[in-house]
Amino acid sequence: MDDAAAPAPEDRGRLSALLRLWPYARPYRGLIAATFAAALLATLTQLAVPLIFAAVVDGPIAEGDRAGLVPLVGLALLFGIAEAAFFFVRRWAMNRSCLQIERDLRDALYQRLQRLPVAFHDRWASGQLLSRATSDMSTVRRFVGFAAVFLVVNLITCVIVAVLLLVTYWPLGLAVLLTTVPLTVLGQRWERRYNVQSRRVQDEQGELATEVEESVQGIRVVKSLGRGRLVFDRYDAKARRLRRLELDKVRTLALLWCVFELHPQVTLALILVGGALAVGSGALTIGGLVAFVALFTVLLWPILSLGFLFAFAQETASACDRIGELLDEPLTVTDRPGVTPQTVGSPARLAFEGVGFTHPGSSTPILSGVHLTLEPGETLALVGATGSGKTTLSSLVARLQDVSAGRVTLDGIDVRDLPLAQLRGIVATAFEEATLFSMSVRENLTLGRPDTTDADLDEAVRVAQAEFVHDLPWGLDTRIGEQGLSLSGGQRQRLALARAVLGRPSVLVLDDPLSALDVHTEALVERALRDVLVGTTALVVAHRPSTVLLADRVALLAGGRIAAVGTHSELLASEPTYRDLLAQESDLLETLS
Numbered sequence: 316m317d318d319a320a321a322p323a324p325e326d327r328g329r330l331s332a333l334l335r336l337w338p339y340a341r342p343y344r345g346l347i348a349a350t351f352a353a354a355l356l357a358t359l360t361q362l363a364v365p366l367i368f369a370a371v372v373d374g375p376i377a378e379g380d381r382a383g384l385v386p387l388v389g390l391a392l393l394f395g396i397a398e399a400a401f402f403f404v405r406r407w408a409m410n411r412s413c414l415q416i417e418r419d420l421r422d423a424l425y426q427r428l429q430r431l432p433v434a435f436h437d438r439w440a441s442g443q444l445l446s447r448a449t450s451d452m453s454t455v456r457r458f459v460g461f462a463a464v465f466l467v468v469n470l471i472t473c474v475i476v477a478v479l480l481l482v483t484y485w486p487l488g489l490a491v492l493l494t495t496v497p498l499t500v501l502g503q504r505w506e507r508r509y510n511v512q513s514r515r516v517q518d519e520q521g522e523l524a525t526e527v528e529e530s531v532q533g534i535r536v537v538k539s540l541g542r543g544r545l546v547f548d549r550y551d552a553k554a555r556r557l558r559r560l561e562l563d564k565v566r567t568l569a570l571l572w573c574v575f576e577l578h579p580q581v582t583l584a585l586i587l588v589g590g591a592l593a594v595g596s597g598a599l600t601i602g603g604l605v606a607f608v609a610l611f612t613v614l615l616w617p618i619l620s621l622g623f624l625f626a627f628a629q630e631t632a633s634a635c636d637r638i639g640e641l642l643d644e645p646l647t648v649t650d651r652p653g654v655t656p657q658t659v660g661s662p663a664r665l666a667f668e669g670v671g672f673t674h675p676g677s678s679t680p681i682l683s684g685v686h687l688t689l690e691p692g693e694t695l696a697l698v699g700a701t702g703s704g705k706t707t708l709s710s711l712v713a714r715l716q717d718v719s720a721g722r723v724t725l726d727g728i729d730v731r732d733l734p735l736a737q738l739r740g741i742v743a744t745a746f747e748e749a750t751l752f753s754m755s756v757r758e759n760l761t762l763g764r765p766d767t768t769d770a771d772l773d774e775a776v777r778v779a780q781a782e783f784v785h786d787l788p789w790g791l792d793t794r795i796g797e798q799g800l801s802l803s804g805g806q807r808q809r810l811a812l813a814r815a816v817l818g819r820p821s822v823l824v825l826d827d828p829l830s831a832l833d834v835h836t837e838a839l840v841e842r843a844l845r846d847v848l849v850g851t852t853a854l855v856v857a858h859r860p861s862t863v864l865l866a867d868r869v870a871l872l873a874g875g876r877i878a879a880v881g882t883h884s885e886l887l888a889s890e891p892t893y894r895d896l897l898a899q900e901s902d903l904l905e906t907l908s
């Protein structure tokens with residue numbers, strides 16, 4: 316996703332962005348309340364100490380009353396112990412709630428990413444998703460687990476101390492309060508700027524993550540084309556841009572900090588001068604001045620930290636916006652309200668009834684008015700030019716995308732009227748690009764059917780001619796590398812095919828799953844596959860005559876419609892487009908037909 320697509324940060328209220336976290340925090344409101352209460356009590360006990368100091372200076376010290384010191388010092392000690400106890404409770408309650416909130420938010424984000432339609436994943440760069448799930452999430456965690464409490468507690472401390480300063484000696488208290496006016500005005504202006512800058516930095520981090528992810532994924536292409544330098548330059552340009560944006564952000568932060576650092580020092584000087592004059596004129600006692608200075612010292616950390624905490628809150632608000640953009644994405648492919656499992660035959664009749672499909676945001680339909688019926692147990696090959704919409708059509712069966720018009724039915728039931736879990740149990744799909752996960756071969760194969768027996772597993776491996784798995788160091792329990800990269804393309808395809816045919820599904824969708832196999836292996840797979848296809852309704856996207864020959868009938872897709880349906884020989888005889896499409900394999904074609 317490019318910068319232009321990201322909503323401008325200033326468009327959203329900062330507080331409302333942070334309040335997005337509330338639904339996740341709500342279940343732990345008891346712990347959160349305990350955190351705030353403990354933090355506030357710790358601050359109050361801390362504030363009581365300067366007041367005891369004032370009493371000590373104006374009382375026992377001024378009067379030389381040593382015995383009077385004992386209860387006051389004892390009280391100060393008691394407050395110190397209470398502060399430590401409250402500190403412990405705050406840390407305990409905060410960590411518990413923070414870790415729970417983080418886990419819930421992570422789960423919600425992950426589940427959302429799983430449930431979002433394929434069209435969403437086509438549109439979003441994976442690096443942007445990764446940076447939201449990692450760095451934005453960690454920003455939120457640090458805010459919830461640390462900054463949020465201090466932000467609130469320090470603000471409350473500032474208010475309480477301001478009141479105490481006014482009560483102690485109001486003219487000086489008022490002067491101290493007035494010094495915060497320029498601080499607030501400047502702070503607000505810089506915070507707005509910081510907010511925009513931190514959002515830009517976060518977006519750029521996503522861009523950089525995408526760059527790394529794509530170049531690692533495509534490392535073979537990059538190496539084989541000798542384009543390492545080009546790829547590095549692209550990466551470096553983005554890294555430089557990120558550095559520039561970070562520097563802008565740091566500059567604003569430095570200004571913010573500088574003012575927040577300077578303010579207490581200037582104010583302290585003001586207090587000392589004003590306080591000395593007030594003591595000289597008898598308007599303030601020495602004990603009162605000691606208390607005033609001690610109270611203001613308590614305020615130093617809250618004031619200093621506010622600059623940092625506000626900046627952190629801005630950054631977290633941007634992170635919440637970015638995470639929220641994913642959580643707000645509509646789930647377009649989802650269970651209709653009230654759907655319940657229905658009886659679907661095995662094998663089932665699969666029908667496309669006036670199906671149309673247009674990509675979201677596009678005005679050009681990829682498919683329109685597609686009518687096609689596969690009788691139970693029938694195998695139908697789908698043939699068409701590159702980009703004619705074969706993958707799109709086959710993706711509609713398991714609802715990887717939903718039709719824009721018409722409907723897809725199984726035994727007359729609209730696939731949208733079946734629960735997704737049931738539908739995806741009925742329909743098994745294998746894609747040309749065989750994706751395997753970093754887990755054992757067995758786990759990869761049984762991904763969609765965890766209750767599979769060893770006999771089923773052996774049969775699927777046999778059908779897909781994937782017996783090579785038995786020769787792996789730990790057989791089916793061998794963990795295959797990231798995305799199965801340690802296996803060859805053909806081996807990966809065979810495992811993906813085994814995964815699809817496991818348990819003989821009622822409906823099988825094969826999107827050119829044999830393309831990476833050599834002719835000999837392909838022939839062996841096809842021979843074994845015929846057995847499976849007898850009891851399964853299968854839609855097979857085919858580019859090669861050998862694959863077409865697996866099918867009972869062939870449908871020719873052209874111009875977004877089904878141009879012709881018939882047996883392989885019928886189409887060869889009647890459809891010049893069909894003949895042209897398969898002409899590249901004419902030698903083989905002649906042999907086989």
Ligand SMILES: Nc1ncnc2c1ncn2[C@@H]1O[C@H](COP(=O)(O)OP(=O)(O)OP(=O)(O)O)[C@@H](O)[C@H]1O
Nearest residue numbers: 437674677681699700701702703704705706707708
């Ligand atoms: N997200 C998208 N937005 C707009 N158009 C898209 C999108 N994804 C794919 N297309 C277009 O949809 C058309 C159909 O793509 P599809 O992958 O279904 O074709 P195909 O027949 O399976 O091609 P091939 O035989 O090369 O695999 C193509 O022209 C493609 O460019």
